[in-house]
Every structure is written in structure tokens, then in C-alpha cells.
Amino acid sequence: MKEKKSHYSTVPEHYILSPESEPWLERFIFNNRGIVMLLLAIITMVFAYGLSKVTLDASIEKYIPLNHSYIQNYLVHKDEMKSGVANVKIAVEVTNGDVFTAEYMEKLSKISDEIFFIKGVDRSGMQSLWTPNVRWMEVTEEGFQGGPVIPSTYDGSKESLEVVRQNVLKSGQVGRLVSNDFRSSIIDVPLIEYDPETGEKLSYGQFSHDLEEKIRSQFSDDQYKIYITGMPKKLGDLLDGAKSIGGFFLMAMIMTAILLYLYSRCPKGTVVPIVASLIAVVWQLGSLALAGFTVDLYSVLVPFLVFAIGISHGVQIINGIAIESGKGASPVQAARQAFRGLYVPGMLALLSDAIGFLTLLFIDIGVIQELAIAASVGVAMIIVTNLVLLPIVMSYIGISRSGVEHARKSDANPAAIWRGLSMFANRKVAPIPIVIAIVMAVSGYYYSQGLKIGDLDKGAPELRADSRYNLDNAFMVSNYSTSADVFVVMVETAREHCNSFKVMDAVDRFMWYMDNVEGVQSTTSLVTVSKLVTKAMNEGNLNWSALSRNQTILNTSIQRAPAGLLNPDCSMAPVIVYLNDHKAETLETAVAAVEKFKEQFDDHVDEKYFGYGMAEMDEAIANGEIDSAPVRFQLASGNAGIEAATNQVIADAQNTMLIFVYVVVFVLCFMTFRSFTAVACILIPLALTSILSQALMTYLDIGVKVATLPVIALGVGIGVDYGIYIYNRLEVMIVAGKTMQEAFFETLRSTGKAVSFTGITLAIGVATWIASPIKFQADMGILLTFMFLWNMLGSLILLPALASFILRPERMKARHKARHGDTPPAG
Template sequence: MSNPKHDKGEHYFTSPNAEPFLERLIFNNRAIILIAFLLLTVFLGYNAVKIQPDASFERMIPLEHPYIVNMMEHRDDLENLGNFVRIAVEVKEGDIFTKEYMETLKAITDEVFFLPGVDRSGLKSVWTPNVRWVEVTEQGFQGGTVIPDDYDGSRESLEQLRQNILRSNEVGRLISDNFKSTIVYAPLYETNPETGEALDYAAFSQQLEEKIRQKYEEQNPNIDIHIVGFAKKVGDLIEGIGSIAWFAGITIVLTTLLLFWYSRCIAGTLVPVFSSIVAVFWQLGILRLLGYGLDPYSVLVPFLVFAIGISHGVQVVNAMAIEAAKGFDPLTSARLAFRALYIPGMLALVSDAFGFLTLLFIEVDVIRDLAVAAGIGVAVIIVTNLVLHPLIMSYIGITKGGINHVQRHGEKEDRKWRVMSYFSHPGVAPISLLIAILGLGLGLYYKQDLKVGDLDQGAPELRADSRYNLDNKYIIENYSTSADILVVMVETQREQCTQYEVLTAMDRLQWELQNTPGVQSSVSLADVSKVVTKALNEGNWKWYEISRNQTIINASIREAPSGLINTDCSLTPVLVFLEDHKAETLRTAVDVVEQFAQEHSNEVHNFKLAAGNAGVEAATNEVISKAKNLMLAFVYGVVSLLCFLTFRSIRAVLCIVIPLGLTSVLCEAIMAVSGIGIKVATLPVIALGVGIGVDYGIYIYSKLEKYLLEGKTLQDAYFETLRSTGKAVIFTGITLGLGVVTWIFSPIKFQADMGFLLFFMFLWNMIGSIWLLPALARFLLRPDRMVAKARAAR
């Protein structure tokens, strides 16, 4: 079954027996195991095709962060939690004061009112009764709904509507500054209060398109609809999943073609692709059985599972082709390939899994879901690519064309490998290390500019010219109040939120915020009190202050909007409108509030952050910032420990891990230079890059050590490593890099960013293992001591 010349030097990878127990267990029961694989694939594949897209506002925010804890505690008292849509209805010619426009706006308001998931009590539009005007006259306060009670579309009623709007304080909020559009504001439920079902963002976004945008733009060519909000953004991302599947298909086809060019063997091409696709189906099936769906951020994980499967499958094909070229039959070739690869393969895959599971440190459920999905995928690959793949190949074997290709190109390729083996030469290795140190220095310098959070306006997950970002740009340019709202919650005892001390503290906070870069404006109960107090005193600006007389304060806030005070007067929010949600803007505003809260919170009033979509973004950025370094430290720690337990050498660990560390630094530097921030969509790439990259180093080092233990010099050992494993590593890195580089053309910006970053990490991890690892080995490894230690252990 085995050949003595192939057992030489194999003591590190096997038990004292020529055939390890695991090998005998698998290959002596081939038929039974393959039947079990078939049944499992049918069952899990059936479940895989039923997996559904899944998205949730709460799963995309760090629920354990103090800001979010505060927000969820007061969610029933706040209107600006961050989950809402704003629908701007624009008139192309003329202004909003026409009968036709107002009829269209009323129809749209009614349509939105009945959409499932809308919090109807919080719906706001010119046509809703909670949008009112107030003025002071000689007879006292007068007010009413913005839409006149006797509105009939006549010129007189439209003029009355104009006057009501001007007196409503809604210009710049619900009505554009140029009177060319108005907004329908719709807060959303996370779960339907009647059915208890979670909001289906994909379906909700589709309804907005079909029942609002398409319907009314077709009915009235003079109308343009602009829609923004978390639900619409997520809906557009889910819609883009179709393009992700399309690009993944291109990657599979390209990988298959390149694999055939590499192996010249139909079986050696189709079997690893088939095994990797089976792994994807198993992963998706298990996820569905565990109750998971695919959210917009974890939808790329199946491709990563496919990529990892191909990476290990190429090693199996390469090892079998070498053994088949020596004259072994398919079964023996498969057994020898398994014997040589199962320990480094399992080590690499376990390292991958732990690398992905470090994402569990990040307190955002979508990232944790991604970690679980990737971890399950790697666990599945251990079975499909280290068991299923060799078993199938043990029946089929490498074709004659594949064997001839190995034999025909052996001597020609040897010249190339001989040149590359000089990476381990005593004269070349120092130059490589010098280049690596220079690259590390440049990477550390440029990565200083790396930011946590979004660096652009709008939705950075989508292209700048996407419909969503164009809609967002329109609203920013035509409305005074931003869509990026930071809500500061001011807590008091029951019935104490209108006390003079509370309102004056809020007023001081607003003064500081309004003099903070990035803050557009702010609104609170203190503003209402000052405006009404002035109005009660004949509009005299000298009275534009918070009165010390509690009776006057109570009178001034009697008609305060519900969103600025809760029912038992124990909470009143300060709404802060930001220019954008860029990381720097959020950090600056949050720092001001935190400093103020620390200095001014007391037993009477307590300032707490934060609600609103900007508050959620700020909390998410803070969680990611704190978790990033912990995550990297853990992933490198676990990878180092596993490598040490396997190779029993600190020097071996350094040879494998140092190239990975250089790749991580350079990746962060490229992100900084390219204007890509660390956020929910991009942070996983760093961990995934380390997890996948460690495979290359483990395969290279395991072979290099094997040949060193046989007594070869370092350069000769590395030459043999390149002839066997090295060419498979180079092919894998290039193939996977070319596969993901096509993603840069995706309409989904975060997929394009991930494709760009993964392309770099696939290629550079491969380069690091081929170029830098042997240079490090020249200085770190001591082959004579390794051989002596191995002989003593026998």
C-alpha cells in the first residue's frame, strides 16, 4: 500500500505505523462514507436552497454598548431611534402649492400609512394631524393643523396652506427650503406588534419602490420621489445580493478554468470544485437548520468557504499528481496524499476557524453571525476537502493528461524553482528582510490615518452614484435639518423634566454643541420654552430666555411636541442635527456631550448618550475601535499557539506568523490611503485575511521542515518544497486573487471594497509565504539541531 521511499521523513506527519489509524479508518470504509456523504448532501442541500435573506436593525447595532442600552431603555419615549424612512416628494416644475401636488402627497401619505411595519402614530406629513402651526395674536395663542380644516384645493385654501406652513416651523424639516418638495416621515417597528413577525426589509423596500416611487412617478410625470433611511438602505443591499451571486458565479467559472490549466486533468479540476461547492451547500444547510439567514454582510461568506476549499483542494490534487507520476495507482496516490496533508491541512483549517471566531468579540450581531457562518464553513471543509475529496479521487485518479503534464513539465519547472529557491540563500535573505522592514515602516506610517467608521456622506455600502445616495444628496441639499440625528437623553425624576435647572442645563449643552464643528443645529424643550415665552411677551427678544418662574415655564411648554417630552415628564431629549455621519463628525460631537455630561449631570438631571441614527453609528464605531486590536491579538495568539503545538518550535511560529503580520499592517495602510474606514462591512476582512493566509505558511513550512529533517540544506529543502507544495500555493494565491478582483465592478460598494482588500491579502499572503518565509528561515531555523532533536525523539 505504501512505498518505503515515500515513508522516509514522514515520521513527523504520521504515527509510527506506515498507515495512520485515521487513514485506515477512512480508506478502508470508502463506500460507506461516500454513501453517507451523498445522503447528507441531499438533506443539507435541500435546506440550503431554502435559506432566506435576513436583516434586522437591532442585529446591526451593538446592543450591549451603553449608548444602545440607554436607547433601548427609553425606546417607547423617543421618536428618533434611527429606524425610519424619509420620503421626499419633489415637484419638477412649479412649487408644492398646487392642487395636483397636494392630492399626490395625500395619496402617498395614505399609502405609507398602510405599509406593514410603519409606526402609524409617529407618521408625519403635511397631511397628518400631528403637524401643526402656532402663532401669538392679540387674543392669545392660535393654532391648528397645517392643512386647513376647510381645504378644498382652491387658490384661497392653498394660500392659507402657505401661511400655515410658514407659521409651522417645519420649513427645512418637512418642507424644503425652496418649497419644491415635502417629506413623509415614517418611523418603523422592528417587529410587527400585531403578528410579532420581524420586519422584512427586502419586502418593505420593494413596496416602497412599487407602491410609492414607481406608482406615483408614472401617474404624475412632474413628480420625483426620493427615499432614504435604514430600511431602504438595507433593502437596496439585499437587492444587490443578486449581483453578489453573479460575481461569485464568475469566480467559480474562472477558478475552474485556471484549475484545469494548472492540472491538465478533468478529475483534478472538477472534483475540488465539486467538493468546495458541496461544502458551501453543507454550510448553508446547517445555518438554516440553526435558524440563521443571510444578511447583506455575511452573504459573501459562502464564497470564502469555496475559496478555502479550493485552496486545500489544490494541495490534494497536486500531491496526488506527484504520486501518480511515480507510478502509484489512484487508491495509493490518494492515501499518500492524505497521509502527507491531513495534519498540516487540519492545522490550517483549525487556525482558519479560530481566526473567524475571534469576530465573536465584536458586540454586533451581524458580525457574530458572520463569525458563526465562517466557522461552520471551515468545520465543513475539514470533512469535505480532507475526506470527501481524496475518497472520490481514490476511485477516479489523476488522468493520463495530468500525469503527462507533471512528467513533461518537471524539468522545465525545476529551473524556475531553482531560481526561486535563492530566496533562502545567505546573500539574498538579508535583502528580503530589509525590504520587509522597509514595507513594515511604510505600512505603520500610512496606517496612522486609518479611521473607524464611515468616511463619506450617505450610505458608504453603496456606490456614490447609486439611487439611494443620490436621494440622500437631494435631501441634504434641500433641507435645513440633517438626516443624521444624535439624540441626547436627559433623565429626571417623574414630573421634573421642565424644571428651570434642567432646561438651563440643556440650553448650555445646546450652546456648546452649536459651536462644535460638524453640528448643524439642535432642538430641545428649552427652545420651545424660550420661543413661547417670547411670544407671550409681544414677541420681544429680551424675553427669549428660560424664565425662572415655574408657572411661566409650565405655560410655555404646554403645547410642546410629543417627541420632546415623555408622558410622565421624566425624560426630555436634545436632538442634535449633524452635517454628516462621518467618523470624525460623530467623535467630535460625542466627545463634547460626554465631557458636558461628566461635568453637569447630578441628582436632578442626568445626560445620557445616545439615540438617533448618529448615536447608533457612534456606538458601533466605538465598539469596533475597541474590539479591532483585541480581535487581532487573539487571532494571532491562537494561530501562534496552534502552530507551536504542531511544530513545537517558537522559530517555526515566527516563520509562519511574521509574513501574516506584515500583510495585516499593509492592508490597513492601503485602507487608509484608499479612504476605506474600519466598519461593520470591512472589519471582518482583516480577520478573514489572516485566517485564510495562514494556510499558505503552514503548507510551506510543513514541507520545508520535512525536507530539512531528511538532512537537506535549507536551499535544497526549499527547492523541494517549491517543486511540491510551493507551486500549488502560488497557483492558489493567484487564482483566488483573480477571482475576487472581479468584485471591484460590483454595484455594491462594500463588496467592491472587500474584493479589493481580499485580492491584496490573497496575493500578499502568498508572496509572504513564498518570499519572506524562507528568508526568515535562513536566520531563525537551525537544521542541524532540528535533525538531532528529531532523532532523539524516535
């Protein structure tokens, strides 16, 4: 066979420029370069217009599993309860003295008035010492007496303040709206999520800014301090933190440009891949915006990943063009040959990425599903921008002389590290990394058994422990008796029967049961009110602190029950369970306890009785159809109930998602390489990284949750690229007749060099996330950095070691000949 000599390895001449080996796709693209470029320019302008339509959405519904049974139960009673997720608590603390001063009351009044007029506040449900719905009550010789905590006669005098003090003590709000040390009080602010006039969603970002500007900034000073908690405020703070993502993106782009220039020594080879990857980002965001999608706190990270994946594949193209240019090929010939050798593994890798990301659709949580769609669309765009646009542009401008010279010098004097790494393809050395990998896999799997589902930290784990929000939350927890982690169980019955003795007795027994569950701080319900009022009606005698079997007494005892402890038709009475925290173990324990208790009520009553009214129910009882009003304990509401539902969805979906990711990658790799051994070489290093990453999460106390679960699919999807490129080039060299070690050495000099550069560059880029004020972004940065580096090492060390034992060069040559005849492999 005729050979062409160069500074590079000896390669058959017709392998480099033979028209017979041109795929139809290559001919179509490069024979119509002008038309293709014009079409791509038009598409870019359309999507650039769509980029102007991108909006940031932080709706609470997107962060919870709307189809989960707990959430469905909550939505049925959403408008009847005051313990939903769209509530904000604002504490006003006086640094000297207590709340019973004229100055404090005046300050609290001004703050309450200011909050009252902030857009999005449900004014009818707002509670503070100044709102008329916060009342006191007592029983005297003349009967019940009560009224607003701050009476209409209040004038700021010492006498009035003493009346307020007594009213607060009688109201039962100490530890709830008033702190245990009497140095602060809370303003409880429910929100209206949709504007009743315009129908527009409430902007939590704007609402958070309003609280900061109109409340904290305006009223905080040396004497008074403001503390704000609640999911809407947390989302607002996350949105503010998300603005830093742009800075990290710019930092990563600059670092990538510097490293890419040092790698290629070609200004054009540096700028074009970056521009092509940025165009992919524009296409992704623009297309999603035109399709009606919005950007949220999680999908806002996707453009960086799209850019990173684009750079990963762009480096391979530039590397291939530089090598061909160093052999004397013209810019067009170099671009065509690079495309010919890389479009199959490139498209395989990108399809694996895209379909792998789509497996996140298994998780029934809006933000994760939209992240899956956004990432898949972005990868689809990269197929065009980096495998079509980039080589066409380079076919016009070519690699600079400095880039070509650098490529020639690098090839003439290959780094010693490549010769060293090539030893792992030698059967005498290969057992070492294989044994180490087995030990690490077994150890990692054993250690990863401690991996938890859900949050493992107190406060808002999405934010840093020293963030403003978490400091505010710590103040609330330490100064008030009621926990910020509320788990609500909805007790359903027939209409107008929530106050019947049988129903309230079941609730009473349930509360006693839950009060003795580990992790439960306290419980409250309609029963709590009934017992307190009954005791008060009997001169405070503790013997009367119990449920009365007399229905008239029960009816009287709940006449003034606070809103939210029963619904208008008395068919549902929630039990509010205050938890110590919302850690995964606490939620699992609480849910398991409720499920165990409710077994005695489930499936024992016909569904029709829950729809009966008073007369129908009484008739059914009189006829002996049923002994008493039906009772059903429904999980769950409150922020802790929502968290428990989310954890269950993630627990159910994580293994399914991971299995499907690997199945997809397996099928695509097998369809491409038609070899089980090839698939094994690619997937085994990938599986090792997955095991070790779960062990790392266990070590760092990072739970599997909404923020971290996508990393598993992202790490597998992006990591498979390395193995595909390495194996494809290795197969080409083996079919060309080289020994395993020499084939891997040649692979390292070209593709391996690009893979190592890509892995290190991407790892450095995402490592900048570790400094983010958003903890979930920092966690993602740690995990992605680890997965990028470890996937790279796996493809450079473990893959060749496995290949040296399980690949059969003669079979590979025979398989290639059967499929392609005597045509040499592209690459």
C-alpha cells in the same frame, strides 16, 4: 538506503508506500472507504434539506451593538421617542413651480394615502402636510390660535392655497417638512418593526420594494420626483445589491474551474475539488439553517469564502495525488500518500482558520458574531469534505492520463521561476527581501497610524456614491435645514420635572455648548419650543426669547410641544443634535463634547431621586435633601448616536481580536512544529501583510467598521494556510537531507506551485467583488485581493529568506528523530 528512481526527485522507497508510516486516521478512512462515503452522502442529504430552510434577515438590531451603554439607554426610551433608527423620509419634489399648487397638493395627498396603507408603517406617527399632527400656531390679541397646516376647509382654490402657505410659514416646518426653496416636502414615516397581530419582523427588503413599486414607480414622472432615505430603505437597497453576490459566486466558480483545469490538465482533478468545495458550502448553509441561524448582508459573503478556502486545500490534495500518480502509484496509493503528507498541515491550517474566525466573537455586534460562527462552521465542514471526501473520491477515479502526463512533464522540466525563487533561501540573497520587508513594515506601520475608525464618506458609505440612495440623500441634505445625521442626547430627571426651570436651564446651557462644537449644525429640544412660545405670548419681543423662571409660564409654554420632545411622564426630554455628517471625526468630537459637559452632572445625585414623583421630589427639596430635580445626560440615540456606539465597540475590539488571532495561530503552529523558529517563519510574513493592509486602508480612505473589520481576521486566517503548507514541505525536505536552497526548490516544485496557483486564483475570484454595487463588498474585495496576493508572496519569498538564517537543519533532524525515530517524515 534503497532508492526508487523516477522522472521526479529521488525519494526513499519506503517513504512512499511504507505501511509502517500509516497514521491511524489514514487507515480508518481508507480501509472503510465505502462506509465513510455512505455516511457522507447521508450527511449531504440532511444538510441539503436544511439548505431549503435558509432565510435572509436584515433586522436593524443585528447591525448595532445591543449591549453598549448608548444602545441600552436608547432601548429604555425607544417607545417614547420619534428619533429612532426605523424611520423613512420620502421627499416629493415638483420640477416646475412650488408646492403651493392644487396639483402638487393633490399628488402629495395621494402619495400620503398610499404610504399610509403600506405594511409596516406606524400610521399614528406619520407626518406630512396632510396629516393632522402637523400644525401651525400663532398668538393674537385673542390668545393662541392654531390648527392643521391644511385645514378642513381646503378646496384647492387660490385662497385655500394662500392659507396653506401662511400656515406653513407659521408652523416652523420650513427646512424640516418643507424644503427651503418650497419646491418639495417630506413625508416622515416611522415604522413598526414587529407586526402587532402576528409578531413577525418587518421585512425591510419587502418594505423597500413596496416603496419603489407603489410610490416611486407609480408617482414619479417628468413633473414630480421622489426621493427616499432612512436606514430601512438603505438596508432594502443593500439587500437588492446582495443578489449580485450570486452572480459573482458563479463567475468566480467558472474562473476557478478554467484555471484549475489549466493547472492540472485533468477533468476529474478539476471537477472533484469544485464539487467537494460546493458540498462544504451546502453543509455550512444547511447546518446553520437547521440550527436556527439566518443569513444577513455580511454572512451572505461567507459561502464564497468557504468555497475559496475549500479550493485552496483541494488544490494541495490534487497536486499531491498527481505527483504520486506520476511516480507510478495506483489511485488508492496516490490518494493515501497525498492524505498522509497533507492532513497534518491541512488540519492545522483549517483549525487556525476556524479559531481565527471565532475571534470575531469579541465584537459585540450581531452581524459580525454571526459571520464568525458561519465562517467557523464552514471551515469545519471543509476539514471533512476536502481532507476526507476529496481523497476518497480520487482514490476511486484517480487522476486522468492527461493529468499524469502533465505532472510528469512539469516535474521533468520545472519552470525557471522556481529555480529563481529558490535563491531566496540562499544566505547571500536572503538579506535583500528581509531588508525590503523591514523597510515596508516600518513605512506601513507609520502610514497606518492615520487609519480611522468608522465611516469616512458622506451618505451611506455601504453603497456607491452614485447609488440611488446616496443621490436621494444628497438631495435631502442640500434642500433641507435639518441634517440626516441625528445625534440624540436623552436628558433624564424625576417624574413630572422635565419642565422645571433647573432642568430646562441645564438643557439650555447644554444646547448652547453643543451649538458651538465643530461639526454640529443645530440643536433642538423642549427648550426651543418654550422660548418660541414665550416670545410669541409677548408680542414676538425678542427680549422674551428666553426661559422664564416662572413655573406657570414654563408649563404653559410646552403644552403643545410636539411628540418626541418629552415622554408621557415628563421624566425625559431628548436634545436632538443635527450633525454635518456622520464621519468618524465628527462623531468623536460630538461624543467627547457631550462627555465633557455631562461630567458636572454625573455622580452628584443619588439614583433614587430619578424615580421620585412630583410630591416626593417637592418634599425632598423642601427637606433640604436636594437643591433641585436631578439631571442626567444620557448618550445616545439617533442614527449618529448608534453609529458612535458601533465605532466605540469596533475601536475597543479590533486590537484584542487581532492579538488573539495571532496568539491562536502561534499556539497551534508551535504545538504542531514544536519550534519557535518555525512559528516565526510562518507568522512574520503574515504580520507584514496585516501592517500593509492597514496602510492600504489608510491610503484608500477605508475606515475600520462593521464591513471591513472581519477582513482582518479573514485575511490572517486564510493567509496562514500558505505559510503552513510551505514550511511543512520545507521541513520534510530538510529532514530528508537536502540543503536549504535545494529543499526550498523541491518545495516550490510541488507545494509552492499549488500555493502560487491558489493565491492567484483566489485573488482573481475576490477581485470580481470590486465591481459590486455594494461598496462594502467592493472594499472587502480590494482588501482580500491584496491580502491573498501578499500572503502568497510572503510565503514564497520572505519565509525562505527568514528560514535560511534562523532554521537549524541539524536541530530539525534531531527533533524529528526524537519524535519519530528513523521513520521518514510524511510529505
